[in-house]
Amino acid sequence: MEAKIAYTRTWREIEWMLAEAQEQMLEQKAKFHRRKRMRDKEGCRRAAAKFARAKGMADVLTWVIGGRGVSDPMSGFEDISEISSPV
Secondary structure, X not given: OOOOOOOOOOHHHHHXXXXXXXXXXXXXXXXXXXXXXXXXXXXXXXXXXXXXXXXXXXXXXXXXXXXXXXOOOOOOOXXXXXXXXXX
């Protein structure tokens, strides 16, 4: 059985999701700085993780819509087969 991929997202939906990801980046950056002032280490960690997730989404979506000067969002990831085993 051959799998069929259905591309059902519109450009409007993709652009909306990109705007949401960018908004989340700003929100999480602000939360990080507030938590840092309060010396809330766990809160800083959560905000940084959420920022990284939103940035990853924004990078991929910008690449998908063909943003200028955007590099491949997967560049920099190592191929698992290239990593030598510690044995």
